[in-house]
Amino acid sequence: MSREMVDVQLEPSVLDPNVPLLKVRDLDVQFATGTGVVRAVRGANLTLYPGQSLAIVGESGSGKSTTAHAIINLLPGTGKVTGGSIEFEGNELVGASEKTFVGIRGSQIGLVPQDPMTNLNPVWSIGYQVRETLLANGFTGSRREANARVAELLAEAGLPDAARRAKQFPHEFSGGMRQRALIAIGLAARPKLLIADEPTSALDVTVQRTILDHLETLTAELGTAVLFITHDLGLAAERASQLVVMYRGQVVESGPALKILQDPQHPYTQRLVAAAPSLASRRIQSAKERGQRPEELKAVTGGDGVDRSRGELLRVEHLTKEFEIRGAAKGSNTFKAVDDVSFTVTRGTTMALVGESGSGKSTVANIMLNLLQPTEGTIYFEGQNLHGLGRKAEFAFRRRVQPIFQNPYGSLDPMYSIFRTLEEPLRVHHIGNSKTREARVRELLEMVAMPASTMRRFPNELSGGQRQRVAVARALALSPEVIVCDEAVSALDVLVQAQILTLLNDLQAELGLTYLFITHDLAVVRQIADEVCVMQAGRIVESATTDEVFDNPRQEYTRELLAAIPGASLDVFGSGPAA
Amino acid sequence: MPEPTNPLARPEQDHFFASLDSAVLGDVDVVDESAAPTSLWQDAWRELRHRVLFWASAAIILLVIVVAVAPQLFTSVDPQYCLLSDSLGAPGPGHPFGFDKLGCDVYARVIYGARASVAVGVLTTLIVTLLGATVGAVAGAYGGWFDSLLSRVTDIFFAIPLVLAAVTVMSIFRSSRTILTVVLVLGVFGWPQIARITRGAVMSVKNAEFVTAAKALGVSKPATIVKHLIPNALAPIIVTATVSLGTFIVAEATLSFLGIGLPPNVVSWGHDISQAQRQLRTMPSLIFYPSGALALTVLGFIMMGDAVRDALDPKARKR
Numbered sequence: 049m050s051r052e053m054v055d056v057q058l059e060p061s062v063l064d065p066n067v068p069l070l071k072v073r074d075l076d077v078q079f080a081t082g083t084g085v086v087r088a089v090r091g092a093n094l095t096l097y098p099g100q101s102l103a104i105v106g107e108s109g110s111g112k113s114t115t116a117h118a119i120i121n122l123l124p125g126t127g128k129v130t131g132g133s134i135e136f137e138g139n140e141l142v143g144a145s146e147k148t149f150v151g152i153r154g155s156q157i158g159l160v161p162q163d164p165m166t167n168l169n170p171v172w173s174i175g176y177q178v179r180e181t182l183l184a185n186g187f188t189g190s191r192r193e194a195n196a197r198v199a200e201l202l203a204e205a206g207l208p209d210a211a212r213r214a215k216q217f218p219h220e221f222s223g224g225m226r227q228r229a230l231i232a233i234g235l236a237a238r239p240k241l242l243i244a245d246e247p248t249s250a251l252d253v254t255v256q257r258t259i260l261d262h263l264e265t266l267t268a269e270l271g272t273a274v275l276f277i278t279h280d281l282g283l284a285a286e287r288a289s290q291l292v293v294m295y296r297g298q299v300v301e302s303g304p305a306l307k308i309l310q311d312p313q314h315p316y317t318q319r320l321v322a323a324a325p326s327l328a329s330r331r332i333q334s335a336k337e338r339g340q341r342p343e344e345l346k347a348v349t350g351g352d353g354v355d356r357s358r359g360e361l362l363r364v365e366h367l368t369k370e371f372e373i374r375g376a377a378k379g380s381n382t383f384k385a386v387d388d389v390s391f392t393v394t395r396g397t398t399m400a401l402v403g404e405s406g407s408g409k410s411t412v413a414n415i416m417l418n419l420l421q422p423t424e425g426t427i428y429f430e431g432q433n434l435h436g437l438g439r440k441a442e443f444a445f446r447r448r449v450q451p452i453f454q455n456p457y458g459s460l461d462p463m464y465s466i467f468r469t470l471e472e473p474l475r476v477h478h479i480g481n482s483k484t485r486e487a488r489v490r491e492l493l494e495m496v497a498m499p500a501s502t503m504r505r506f507p508n509e510l511s512g513g514q515r516q517r518v519a520v521a522r523a524l525a526l527s528p529e530v531i532v533c534d535e536a537v538s539a540l541d542v543l544v545q546a547q548i549l550t551l552l553n554d555l556q557a558e559l560g561l562t563y564l565f566i567t568h569d570l571a572v573v574r575q576i577a578d579e580v581c582v583m584q585a586g587r588i589v590e591s592a593t594t595d596e597v598f599d600n601p602r603q604e605y606t607r608e609l610l611a612a613i614p615g616a617s618l619d620v621f622g623s624g625p626a627a
Numbered sequence: 628m629p630e631p632t633n634p635l636a637r638p639e640q641d642h643f644f645a646s647l648d649s650a651v652l653g654d655v656d657v658v659d660e661s662a663a664p665t666s667l668w669q670d671a672w673r674e675l676r677h678r679v680l681f682w683a684s685a686a687i688i689l690l691v692i693v694v695a696v697a698p699q700l701f702t703s704v705d706p707q708y709c710l711l712s713d714s715l716g717a718p719g720p721g722h723p724f725g726f727d728k729l730g731c732d733v734y735a736r737v738i739y740g741a742r743a744s745v746a747v748g749v750l751t752t753l754i755v756t757l758l759g760a761t762v763g764a765v766a767g768a769y770g771g772w773f774d775s776l777l778s779r780v781t782d783i784f785f786a787i788p789l790v791l792a793a794v795t796v797m798s799i800f801r802s803s804r805t806i807l808t809v810v811l812v813l814g815v816f817g818w819p820q821i822a823r824i825t826r827g828a829v830m831s832v833k834n835a836e837f838v839t840a841a842k843a844l845g846v847s848k849p850a851t852i853v854k855h856l857i858p859n860a861l862a863p864i865i866v867t868a869t870v871s872l873g874t875f876i877v878a879e880a881t882l883s884f885l886g887i888g889l890p891p892n893v894v895s896w897g898h899d900i901s902q903a904q905r906q907l908r909t910m911p912s913l914i915f916y917p918s919g920a921l922a923l924t925v926l927g928f929i930m931m932g933d934a935v936r937d938a939l940d941p942k943a944r945k946r
Contacts, residue, residue, distance in 0.1 A: 066637065066638075068639070071639075093643075095637075095638075095639040095640055097637055097640075290640055298645060299643075299645065300644060300645045301642075301643065301644040301645065302640075302642075302643045302644075303640065303641060303642030303643055303644075304640070304642065307642050308642070311642075313642070313644040314644040314645060314647075315647065317644070417843050418843075419839065419842060419843060442845075443845045446843060446844060446845035447845075449843075450843060450844075451839070451840060451843050453836040453839065453840065454836070455836055458835045458836040458837065459835075459836040459837050459840060460837055461837040461841075461855055461858075461859070462859065463855075463858040463859055463861075472841070472844065472846075472854075473844045476844050476845055476846050477844075477845065519840075522840065526844075
């Protein structure tokens with residue numbers, strides 16, 4: 049590889065591979081809050097050698113990002129390192145001066161931040177922002193040389209036509225391209241360590257995979273050590289040789305990645321490995337396996353296939369939705385978000401619509417909920433055409449189809465107590481009196497395994513998973529037949545996600561619910577869905593039962609999606625990747 | 628793709644796991660049943676209780692309101708009973724602030740003047756809040772041409788200085804000025820600010836998923852505005868209303884000072900300030916009392932607005 053030669057000449061590596069590059073010992077980090085001191089990190093240890101890759105895995109609030117930020121002294125707000133040591137190349141960083149950190153950041157330790165949408169300054173060109181990093185880290189060449197170097201770095205990060213692209217501004221870049229630019233910035237000064245904080249969690253899976261592949265190749269060539277921060281165990285194990293699992297501020301398990309996956313020792317890691325959808329989907333269908341016991345569940349979900357005799361509940365025919373593009377000339381510019389989509393959903397089963405952002409899956413969901421009118425096409429609900437329902441019939445229809453949304457923080461009215469939230473549907477549809485309504489609210493909370501005392505609380509007191517349970521309870525309030533889950537578990541931590549999926553599955557068995565499950569996450573599909581429609585750019589490209597799609601994908605795009613599931617290529621349990 | 632250059636574990640990278648005693652495993656996502664439930668308002672109250680600013684402004688506002696409702700409690704002197712023989716008389720027993728040019732008791736006039744100020748301030752704020760919040764909420768919720776129209780109207784009203792417009796319009800009512808006319812005129816020109824704030828607040832919540840969820844439940848649009856959008860926009864509305872209450876009191880005083888606000892038979896601070904201004908050189912203390920009372924009242928409301936804003940600030944609240 050010629051580029052490797054050039055880079056090695058640029059900065060010959062003098063690091064001894066047997067001396068730790070980064071050594072964190074008994075690290076304590078505290079945050080002062082209004083209600084007292086929060087110990088965000090407690091006694092964390094980790095060791096990283098030159099050129100190695102290590103991933104810190106944990107759910108939100110586990111202290112994984114805090115640990116990484118403590119290393120480069122970028123703790124937010126009132127955060128402070130209160131104990132332990134951080135040694136970088138043998139130099140103690142705890143208590144070092146701000147000047148030391150300015151010298152280290154960028155040139156010794158690079159950072160690829162989490163959100164590509166907000167981490168580039170929108171008023172400066174991409175090239176300017178890369179050049180800024182170069183100049184801040186002692187680049188001494190002329191302006192022309194700097195520009196040439198910027199183009200080189202961007203090209204290296206995988207941006208095509210880099211010299212021209214460098215003149216563009218962040219809003220002209222897609223999410224993936226921005227993340228490449230951020231990688232170029234992170235690696236601009238050839239740091240010995242790159243901290244990648246959830247580098248791709250905001251991106252589509254296929255984009256995520258190409259970027260991580262590229263990052264892996266690049267850092268291997270440059271001999272850069274990488275510290276990944278991620279919530280995704282599959283991704284961590286696939287991209288890093290060493291894992292550090294954090295839970296509530298503590299390191300509960302650490303060691304070689306494969307060893308941890310195959311033989312997790314700490315109960316938390318065991319839970320995590322069992323719940324990780326990307327890993328689990330390789331071998332179990334958790335939802336159904338649990339359901340093997342009661343006979344009726346098998347009858348409801350129709351076992352592995354779909355029992356057509358239960359009758360179709362929903363039929364969608366030639367659905368098309370066009371949006372007018374704002375500011376475009378009249379009549380000329382419409383955007384087809386959904387293009388000739390047809391499918392049927394059998395009663396009591398789960399149909400998953402899978403696709404990346406912009407595939408039109410959420411538009412389909414909104415049309416199903418009767419929140420949007422289709423441009424063309426018809427939806428039959430129990431044989432009844434949904435289009436052109438009268439006001440009264442539409443109101444009645446609302447009772448039968450209910451949504452669950454993605455964002456647990458946005459889906460509950462912050463001004464409503466949980467009781468009011470759950471009572472609202474009953475009140476709107478004039479069901480029962482105040483006494484029976486309260487009984488129903490209690491019953492609903494019980495269904496989603498929440499204590500009845502929750503009803504006096506407000507959404508801001510509940511965690512994300514708890515709010516999502518309330519959202520499920522609200523959707524169930526009117527005893528609907530169909531629930532449209534629009535990315536209903538995508539914003540949740542893995543363990544919570546597994547819980548909610550189990551809950552949804554149990555409720556399906558109990559109440560005979562039909563789910564339309566909209567998601568970008570194929571791994572989740574395997575756990576919950578009976579049938580799958582894969583959408584790309586508004587069209588359904590593949591439609592089959594879940595097993596067929598996973599074991600025998602017919603379309604190239606589906607294969608790509610499957611291969612992009614983080615951890616899909618891992619051979620943890622002795623079953624190779626399907627694609 | 629090349630394998631990472633390093634093989635597996637090196638020194639200090641062995642498989643480690645914490646003992647269960649040191650890292651106790653909790654249940655996933657349990658509800659804490661011990662803590663007391665809190666709403667936005669309870670949280671705000673808890674926050675306010677610890678603020679000096681809040682208690683100071685509350686004391687001022689309470690005092691002003693008591694004075695406005697029951698001035699007899701503070702003085703037994705009739706502010707309209709004036710003897711020219713007392714003109715510009717010095718303070719004496721029973722007349723702590725002395726007398727003005729017409730021989731009226733200054734202390735009594737300051738006490739009785741509170742009523743006009745508070746009445747104009749409170750009534751105008753009520754009208755402005757109702758009008759502004761309705762216009763703003765409708766514009767924000769419906770959008771489209773309706774929003775454009777309402778927003779342009781708001782802009783036009785916004786561009787006209789409140790006092791200038793009031794001066795112009797008040798001159799029409801030269802002969803029949805009452806508290807009500809002042810309130811109406813100030814109200815008509817004062818609502819755009821609240822309308823803007825409400826529109827912004829409504830627009831920021833109207834795409835929230837709980838609004839979509841309400842729609843999917845079959846809640847009608849007007850009901851959604853009343854039940855979900857306005858309650859969520861209430862915090863900024865209250866803050867703006869509290870602060871603008873102070874500015875309306877100032878506006879009333881300005882109009883009365885110019886002689887086109889409240890009629891002379893209504894005791895008002897603005898009127899007294901304008902009268903006292905003529906004795907600025909001979910007896911400067913005369914202007915001090917009504918303007919001091921005015922400043923204190925306005926300060927009280929503006930400080931209250933600030934305190935409430937801090938308490939309701941969503942960024943300061945726990946998520």
